[in-house]
Amino acid sequence: MRKSRIGILTGGGDCAGLNPAIKWVVKTATDERLTRERGVEYEVVGIRDGWKGLMDVDSSSPYPWQDMPQNYDASRPVLLTQDVVRTWDRYGGTYLGTSRTNPYDPKNNRSQQVVSNIKMLGLDALITIGGEDTLGVAYRLSWEGVNVVGIPKTIDRDLPGTEYTLGFDTAVNVITEEVDRLRTTAGSHKRIFVVETMGRHAGWLALEGGEASGAFIILIPEYNFSLERVYELIRQERDKGARYNIIVVAEGAKPDGGREFVLGETLDSFGHKTLGGVGDFVAKGIAAALKTDTRSMVLSHLQRGGAPSAFDRRMGRYFGIAAVDLIVNGEFTRMVSLRNGKITSVPLEEATGRLNLVNVVTQYDADRYNGRRSILNVSVMV
Ligand code: F6P
Numbered sequence: 001m002r003k004s005r006i007g008i009l010t011g012g013g014d015c016a017g018l019n020p021a022i023k024w025v026v027k028t029a030t031d032e033r034l035t036r037e038r039g040v041e042y043e044v045v046g047i048r049d050g051w052k053g054l055m056d057v058d059s060s061s062p063y064p065w066q067d068m069p070q071n072y073d074a075s076r077p078v079l080l081t082q083d084v085v086r087t088w089d090r091y092g093g094t095y096l097g098t099s100r101t102n103p104y105d106p107k108n109n110r111s112q113q114v115v116s117n118i119k120m121l122g123l124d125a126l127i128t129i130g131g132e133d134t135l136g137v138a139y140r141l142s143w144e145g146v147n148v149v150g151i152p153k154t155i156d157r158d159l160p161g162t163e164y165t166l167g168f169d170t171a172v173n174v175i176t177e178e179v180d181r182l183r184t185t186a187g188s189h190k191r192i193f194v195v196e197t198m199g200r201h202a203g204w205l206a207l208e209g210g211e212a213s214g215a216f217i218i219l220i221p222e223y224n225f226s227l228e229r230v231y232e233l234i235r236q237e238r239d240k241g242a243r244y245n246i247i248v249v250a251e252g253a254k255p256d257g258g259r260e261f262v263l264g265e266t267l268d269s270f271g272h273k274t275l276g277g278v279g280d281f282v283a284k285g286i287a288a289a290l291k292t293d294t295r296s297m298v299l300s301h302l303q304r305g306g307a308p309s310a311f312d313r314r315m316g317r318y319f320g321i322a323a324v325d326l327i328v329n330g331e332f333t334r335m336v337s338l339r340n341g342k343i344t345s346v347p348l349e350e351a352t353g354r355l356n357l358v359n360v361v362t363q364y365d366a367d368r369y370n371g372r373r374s375i376l377n378v379s380v381m382v
Helices: 019-029 032-038 050-054 111-120 130-141 169-187 204-213 227-239 278-290 300-304 310-329
Strands: 004-011 040-046 078-080 126-131 149-153 190-198 216-221 245-250 294-298 333-339 341-346
Touching: 004 019, 004 050, 004 333, 019 126, 019 245, 019 310, 032 040, 040 310, 050 300, 078 341, 126 130, 126 310, 130 149, 149 310, 169 190, 169 204, 169 245, 169 300, 169 310, 190 204, 190 227, 190 278, 204 216, 204 245, 216 227, 227 245, 227 278, 245 278, 278 294, 310 333, 310 341
Parallel strands: 004 040, 004 126, 126 149, 149 333, 190 245, 190 294, 216 245
Antiparallel strands: 040 078, 333 341
16 A cells, blocks of 8 residues: 655644644544545654754654654654544644744755755655744745645634634633633722733734623724723723723734834744733823723733633644645645635645734724624624
């Protein structure tokens, strides 16, 4: 029977939903009945730490991959069997590890090394689970003849070409739970809480997390906010008797005429700065202008952690199975996707080069700084 080897890696920020996707790639690729029907025997090899694991591969051993679990060695891929991945779908993060390594880093381009390591490892196809950066690298590698298939993941849900990216639903659940917790203490102390979520360019997390948790004000990167308007909205609400308020702000949100808030000027190898600080800025502004006890908190990586929600487990499963379907059909340079409620695929190129942002006309109420109050025929999966 013909044998074929699939490599799989997770790149960029981790999130819930990666391990379920890996599990279902392995289970589908190595399923005994499907193997007989296809007449092809697949083997799945896990690459450690995203693209980093394809840069420095240990070629000294005749079998360059090791069994899981063993001593962690990022330079040695691991053999993924059904036994190994059996329980993975219950857990967050990625057991393969991840990194923000860019083989096409202009300061140190190592893409040729990656191409030759893929050949050396005998990978007939490579499944890359990632966001715009990881999938952008996969797309460029396809120009060098690498057979790539993408699975979309990012808690920001800002990839075009798909209505869902793994990790988003779990992160929205975290925001909702944490805001629920804040409400009791906020009410007891009559405080305003400003909750900063992730969301570098896109406001989906803040918007849908804010909607789900009933936040009073939601600030998103797609619409620059006026602090004066924030004060005015709070005053109006307080006049109506509100004892406390919850404000949800995306890390990438900007005040009118201002820039995004960064924690430092250092760039990662894809050219991104680490964002943070807008929540504190808003809280300090409110405290000073309204003389009200106001605190801020940053949810940060809590949104990426923990067990995957039921939806992320299901979507990880469906995307994993679909990625293998594409390989079986020989349909490469494509990303699996959810569109109009259907699991399908799009050219990988569609997932790169632009972002899926909140439409502030149809999906945001720019007067109330909140979700829409008129919603018939508005798309809520984008
Ligand atoms: O890209 C997803 C994301 O979670 C962004 O929302 C956030 O800005 C970034 O990753 C944080 O990345 P890191 O964990 O590398 O600081």
